[in-house]
Amino acid sequence: MRRIQENQDSRTKLIYEMRSHIYGNWRTCVTYVFAELKIADYLLESPKDVAQLGNLTETNAKVLTRFLRCAEGLGFALRDPLTEKYSLTQLGELLSSNHPASQRNAARLNGAAYRYGPWGNLLDVLKDGNCRNVSPTYSRGSLDYLADKPECLEVFQLAMTELSVEENEAIAKSYNFNRFKHVADIGCGHGSFIKKVLELNKSITGTMFDLEATLNSMHPDAANEKTGFFGRLRKKSGDFFKEVPTDCDLYLLKNVIHNWPEKKAEQLLRTIYKGMTACGNNLAIGVKRLLIIENIIPEGSENDLVKWLDLNFAVLVDGEERTLEDYKTLLKREGFSLSGIAETPVGRHILEFKIAAP
Numbered sequence: 001m002r003r004i005q006e007n008q009d010s011r012t013k014l015i016y017e018m019r020s021h022i023y024g025n026w027r028t029c030v031t032y033v034f035a036e037l038k039i040a041d042y043l044l045e046s047p048k049d050v051a052q053l054g055n056l057t058e059t060n061a062k063v064l065t066r067f068l069r070c071a072e073g074l075g076f077a078l079r080d081p082l083t084e085k086y087s088l089t090q091l092g093e094l095l096s097s098n099h100p101a102s103q104r105n106a107a108r109l110n111g112a113a114y115r116y117g118p119w120g121n122l123l124d125v126l127k128d129g130n131c132r133n134v135s136p137t138y139s140r141g142s143l144d145y146l147a148d149k150p151e152c153l154e155v156f157q158l159a160m161t162e163l164s165v166e167e168n169e170a171i172a173k174s175y176n177f178n179r180f181k182h183v184a185d186i187g188c189g190h191g192s193f194i195k196k197v198l199e200l201n202k203s204i205t206g207t208m209f210d211l212e213a214t215l216n217s218m219h220p221d222a223a224n225e226k227t228g229f230f231g232r233l234r235k236k237s238g239d240f241f242k243e244v245p246t247d248c249d250l251y252l253l254k255n256v257i258h259n260w261p262e263k264k265a266e267q268l269l270r271t272i273y274k275g276m277t278a279c280g281n282n283l284a285i286g287v288k289r290l291l292i293i294e295n296i297i298p299e300g301s302e303n304d305l306v307k308w309l310d311l312n313f314a315v316l317v318d319g320e321e322r323t324l325e326d327y328k329t330l331l332k333r334e335g336f337s338l339s340g341i342a343e344t345p346v347g348r349h350i351l352e353f354k355i356a357a358p
Contacts, residue, residue, distance in 0.1 A: 030070050031095070032111020035104045040088055040096035043077060047085035102162055109159035112152065114145065118315050130261075130318050137317050141259060147213055157217055161192050164255070167346040168196040171254075171293060174344040175352075177201045180250040180289070184209055186240050186272065187256040190218050191233075194252065198229050205232045207245050212237035241267050244275035249283045251276065254293040258309075261318040262330075269334035276355060285355050290336060292351040297323045306347075327351055 034040065037057040042048060050068065054061040068086060071077055076092035079085070088096070094103045109115060114136050118125075121134035131138045137145045146153040177183065177197050184207040185194035191208040198206050206229075208215065215235050236245060241264070244251065251272055257265050276288045295306040306321050313319035322330070328338050331353050340352035 026070075027074060028111060028116070030067065030074060031076075031107050032116070033067065034071050034076055034092075035095045035107035036111065038097065039071070040076070040092050040094075040104070041098075043086060043088040044093070044096050047080065047083070047087040049083070049085045053086070101166060104162075105155050105158035106162045108155050112155070114152075115316060122315060125315055131315055132318075135316050135318075139261060139264075139318065141264075141317060143211060143214060150217070153213070154217060157190055157214065160189050160255075165192055167344075167348065168193050169200070170346045171344045171348055171350065172196045172200050174342050175291070175350050177250070178203055180204055181283075182206065182248045183250040183252060184245045184248040185252045185254070186210075186244055187253065189214060191235075193254050195229075195233070198232055206234070207248060208233065208235045209238060209240065209245060211239065240271060242271065244272055246275045246278040247283070248275075249288045251288075251290045252293065253291065257292060257319075258294055258313055258321050259317055259319045262320075265319075265330065266334060269331065269336070273335050273355070288355065289339065290353045292327060292331070292353065293348055294327075294351070295321050295347060296327075296349045297321050324349075324351075332356070 037059070039053060039057065042053060042056050048056075050061050050065050053059075053068070054064050057064070059067075068077065068079070071092075072079055072086070075089055076095065077086045077088055080087065093099050094101060095107060096102060097104055118131060118135040124134050125131050142156055143153070146156055172193070178201050182205045183194065183197060185191065185197075186209050188194055188208040188210050194206045194208055198204065215237050238244070253268075253272075257268070260268065272290060276290065277285055295309060297306050297310060298304050310321035313321065324341075331338070335356050336353040337356040338351060339354045342350040342352070344350065
């Protein structure tokens with residue numbers, strides 16, 4: 001009887017584990033809405049009851065009550081049974097706008113219709129071999145798709161900053177940037193990484209290179225690079241599929257390659273090769289380097305986040321994470337050879353490439 005009971009208990013545990021996977025999308029949606037409605041911001045001001053939150057968020061109080069029960073279950077807020085007011089938890093604070101490690105825009109991005117919707121058609125992606133028929137960002141990329149959607153573009157850029165801000169310093173300290181004079185961050189977004197590099201390496205100068213709309217979408221407070229870095233940081237707009245700066249000895253691609261289909265990735269690398277080998281400056285080609293800063297798909301069967309990110313890129317943009325061998329093969333085709341690898345404490349790898357010998 002004991003063995004039968006143990007088997008039943010084990011099966012029940014497995015069933016509940018499976019149901020947590022089956023209904024995991026519910027948690028994603030509650031997290032997205034909690035962030036989108038700025039509930040964490042309102043609760044940071046002071047505890048509030050459902051009526052107050054309903055007025056502030058312009059939502060139906062009855063449905064909001066049911067929503068908040070679930071948000072409380074996720075650990076975002078706590079309800080005081082005496083006052084019937086909700087207060088924010090330490091976990092919930094991460095969904096507030098001004099938290100130093102805020103994840104609010106990351107949650108808003110992941111729940112946005114153009115990002116969340118395609119996952120519901122994962123079966124079609126597997127059958128078709130690409131996301132052409134299910135994702136609006138297929139082949140165009142997120143920035144092109146969002147070019148005429150300024151509010152969504154701002155959320156995207158802020159989310160990218162949020163997702164990288166905690167890792168930037170660890171990555172910047174994992175590589176000797178002082179070997180170089182001028183570093184170009186290609187596809188820099190709002191430039192949080194290159195700013196950290198320049199902050200830690202006082203002898204080098206830098207260029208933020210991205211689309212004009214991306215550079216112009218920066219918050220006004222972030223536009224003081226000349227003052228903050230004493231003229232060491234400049235902004236240059238352009239399309240990295242067509243051109244990149246030619247006066248640099250170090251080129252960065254951080255979280256860029258994985259966003260594009262194979263043909264686009266090859267085109268980008270050809271553009272960088274052309275920029276690195278351009279004549280007209282005093283920098284020897286042999287000293288120039290390209291850094292690919294990405295996750296590397298690990299060997300083995302463990303449930304690693306990189307494998308999920310890889311599938312996410314397949315669903316959204318036909319991009320991909322890669323193994324080390326994949327990167328070596330891709331770069332070799334475009335005229336580069338691997339010259340160094342640096343691991344970081346945050347899981348990213350820094351792959352250093354040089355122009356391959358003829």
